[in-house]
Amino acid sequence: MTPLTPFSAAQLDATLARLGLPAARPAPTLANLDRLIDAALHRLPFENLDVLLEKTVDIDPQAVFAKLVEQRRGGYCFELNSLFARLLTSLGYRVTLLVGRVRWGLPADAPQTPQTHLLLRIDLADGAYLVDIGFGGPASSRALPLRVNEELPGGWRLTGEPDGELEMAARSPSGWQTLYRFTLQAQQWVDYVMRNWYTSTYPQSVFRRFLRVAVSEGGARLSLNNGQFTRRTVDGNVEQRSIEDADELLTVLRERFRLWPAERELPALRQRLAGLLAPRE
Template sequence: MVDLDAYFSRIGFVGPRQASLSTLRALHALHPAAIAFEAIDCLLDRGIDISPAAVDAKLIHGGRGGYCFEQNSLFARVLTALGFEVEGLAARVRWNAPPDAPAQPRTHHVLKVIAEGEDWLVDVGFGGCVLTAPLRLQPDLEQPTDHDLYRLAPIPGGYTLEVLREPGWVPAYDVSLTPCVPRDYEMANWFTSTHPTSHFRSNLLAGRTTPQARYGLLFNRFTTRPIGGKPTKEILDADGIETILRDVFGLAVEPSWRPVIERAAATPPG
């Protein structure tokens, strides 16, 4: 269950509450604009509780964002409550990894949603490259969104999601079409939130995508990628990071975050 009134108020949705493609598109655009991608709790040794009550308290009522297991589990419950058929899937992240990097575990939560008789890839929890619209689960079809052009390249058992950026087609992740069960996500979430090799345990990062631009923070590097414009990058001090987390990413910054912020501010430029 999910409090639809509270969720719709959180993301600013006022449209019809029906299982239509237009509703799916509207929600998919509004969610990543309102609820930032972040994993600050991993840096604070709090762990990530992906139970529905904890996710709703944090993302809907607590002025916080979250990462894929929180974002997409919430979105799945919202869509299910509206009458959509929703299936949980898992993906191996390849974003920013060299081509010869070893295969990663499937630690990214995505969704398959049936809308108006078609299968759609839905993902509101992928940081600075998050989808802002559902994609048809069809191979080699170039699919434009407001921010990026995507395509799904077929691989055994699933697809590679690719995005067109300055270097060309860049892989985001390999998604398996084998459905997941809740325990799959509990195990993957435990790994990503606690294992010392998980980048969420060492990197301060945040992402938000609005109709105007994509915003990203990695350590002390703040990037803005406006629609139709050139990306800009800025190196921030600790006060600047705190301001950006609050004013750009819309997060309820806590005093306990300050040591994490100061460590990020001390990161050498790179």
């Protein structure tokens, strides 16, 4: 089974309900795709709590459905975008799995990064689009047309060569900031298993060393980077505040990101968060 394996009827109903959408099957149009993206960004938080707790991140499609839909959790790109790929496939969209090298927050001359980001290509009658509900930073609430070397709707830009490496960037108050680089070469699901293992277990992986959480709220994108809470609006305004207490951080996870860790995991999670918030020497 892969993310291109359709849901059962019951799973499709449950996934639409998880997104707060009616059970009626939306037709595979661009307008409906945008509605699905926006709903997913608001209802499925990006989060790496399992990685911080050194739990196995199982990206088998059935395990992802159980975690994100039945247990009402979030996840990172291999979970969020794979679940979304199954949803879109089930609704009749043509989906291709792609892979990127994350560059968010890095200087332009930083060393090459590994292929650790899953994103999606969707082909419609009027052309190809890029979809990504699984990035922990800025996120487009609409499918982005695959048009190279021009500014895209909503403050996005795709540069490069269609037959080579492309670079996705988001406009910010300080200028264009690169999110990731990728190619349009279709990927095999089996290769993401190795990428997921690296991302969740390699000691220097960003997800092993930092709390990363994000979700959309109205016209803003909320994010947590350890104790740094950020709210970015669509017009580029940024509000930030620091959280220095693990219990307050747990409250923010519940109230702003709708994440409710299991009661049995709270002691270990509180201890892990306290360590992340401790001043570094």
